[in-house]
Amino acid sequence: MCAVSFIGSFIAASLGLGGGLLVMATMASLLPPTVLIPLHGIVQLGSNAGRAFIMRSEILTHVVPAFMLGTIIGALIGGRVVVSLPTQVLQIVLGGFVLYATWGPKLRASEPGKKTFFGVGLVGAFVTMFVGATGPLVAPFAAAASDKRQAVVATHATLMTIQHGFKIIAFGFLGFAFGPYIPLLVGLLVCGFIGTYAGKHMLNFMPEHIFRIGLKTVITVLALRLLYSGVFG
Numbered sequence: 001m002c003a004v005s006f007i008g009s010f011i012a013a014s015l016g017l018g019g020g021l022l023v024m025a026t027m028a029s030l031l032p033p034t035v036l037i038p039l040h041g042i043v044q045l046g047s048n049a050g051r052a053f054i055m056r057s058e059i060l061t062h063v064v065p066a067f068m069l070g071t072i073i074g075a076l077i078g079g080r081v082v083v084s085l086p087t088q089v090l091q092i093v094l095g096g097f098v099l100y101a102t103w104g105p106k107l108r109a110s111e112p113g114k115k116t117f118f119g120v121g122l123v124g125a126f127v128t129m130f131v132g133a134t135g136p137l138v139a140p141f142a143a144a145a146s147d148k149r150q151a152v153v154a155t156h157a158t159l160m161t162i163q164h165g166f167k168i169i170a171f172g173f174l175g176f177a178f179g180p181y182i183p184l185l186v187g188l189l190v191c192g193f194i195g196t197y198a199g200k201h202m203l204n205f206m207p208e209h210i211f212r213i214g215l216k217t218v219i220t221v222l223a224l225r226l227l228y229s230g231v232f233g
Contacts, residue, residue, distance in 0.1 A: 001026065001027060001030065001184070001187075001188060002187045002188055002190075002191040003191070004022060004023055004026045004027075005023060005043055005047070005187075005188040005189075005191040005192040005195065006191040006192065006194055006195035006198075007019070007022065007195060008020060008022045008023035008043075008047065008192070008195065009047040009050070009051075009191075009192040009193070009194075009195030009196040009199060010195040010196070010198055010199035011199065012047060012048075012051060012135075012157075012196070012199065013051050013054075013153075013195070013196045013197075013198075013199025013200045014199040014200075019047065019195075020040075020044050020047070020135050020160075021098055021102065021135070021136075021219050022218060022219055023040065023043055023044070023047075024036070024040050024094070024098070025098050025218075025219050025222035025223055025226065026222060027039065027040055027043075028091070028094055028095075028222070028226050029222055029225055029226065033091055033094060035181075036094075037129065037130070037167075037171070038167075038168065038171040038176045038178070039178075039181055039184075039185065041128075041164045041167045041168045041171070042164075042168055042178070042185050042188075042189070043185070043188045043189065043192060044160065044164045045161060045164040045165055045168060046188070046189035046192050046193060047192040047193075047195070047196060048157040048158075048160040048161040048164065049157075049161045050192065050193040050196040050197070051153070051154070051157035051196050051200070052154060052157040052158040052161050054196065054197065054200055055150060055153060055154035055157065055200070056154065057154075058148070058150040058151045058153070058154035058155070059151070059154045059155050059158050060142075060145055060146055060151055060154075060155040062114075063112075063114065063117045063145060063155065063159075064158060064159070064162070065114075066114040066115070066117045066118040066121070067117040067118065067120065067121035067159050067162060068121065068162050069118055069121065070117070070118040070119060070120065070121025070122035070123075070124075070125065071121040071122070071124070071125040071162055071163050071166050072125070072166055073122050073125070074121060074122040074123060074124065074125025074126040074127075075125040075126070075128075075129065075163075075166040075167055075169070075170045076170065077126050078125060078126040078127070078128070078129030078130065078170070079129055079170040079171070079173070079174055081129070081130075088229075088230045088231075089230070091226055091227070091229050091230030092227060092230035092231065093130055094130075094223075094226055094230075095223045095224070095225075095226035095227035095230060096223075096227065098219060098222070098223035098226070099220065099223045099224075099227075102216055102219050102220060102223070103216070103220070111144065112141045112144050112145055116141060117141065117159075120137070120138055120141050121159070121162075121163070123137070124137050124138050124163055125163055125166060125167065128163055128164070128167055129167060129170065134160075134163070135156065135160055138156060138159050138160060138163070139152075139156050142155045142156040142159060143156075
């Protein structure tokens with residue numbers, strides 16, 4: 001999982017999206033869903049916070065307050081629902097989401113304002129309590145807010161840092177015990193930051209089209225395995 005955390009952060013820093021799905025799909029094959037979502041949130045918090053810090057000068061700060069307000073409301077609502085879902089239902093939802101985010105039609109957005117980012121924060125925070133990696137839901141709006149790739153990646157990382165941060169707080173209030181997983185989380189976070197740093201500096205040296213094919217293949221196999229466990233487990 002530490003190796004996947006490095007690779008996932010490397011992918012996210014290089015391509016702006018996709019690393020969280022890989023990390024979530026891999027962790028889902030090793031951890032039960034009730035543990036997966038909060039732990040994955042911490043890993044993604046570290047990965048996105050590192051990326052946002054490294055690229056902090058490119059962040060579109062004017063969209064952050066509205067998104068944060070929506071995220072707080074969405075996390076409160078989602079936190080009340082997620083604890084009541086059976087493990088198999090969560091596995092099926094996770095597997096289906098991964099497949100759709102990987103192969104489904106991409107969301108489109110145009111000239112999003114503060115109201116739009118409030119709505120995206122609310123919906124994204126609610127959904128992330130169930131499926132974890134909601135980067136594909138937020139990314140189209142971050143992309144539409146700027147034509148500069150660096151600003152898109154930095155802003156998306158900032159918004160996802162906020163979302164995962166409040167998700168972790170929500171799970172803490174719900175009584176999830178993070179203590180037993182601290183050694184694993186330290187390893188995942190350290191490897192994730194190293195992956196972020198490496199991805200930012202090695203972007204121009206990577207054959208992106210080959211990398212994307214490999215990424216989709218791995219994610220698809222893991223998502224299908226998750227669906228199988230949910231349906232037949």
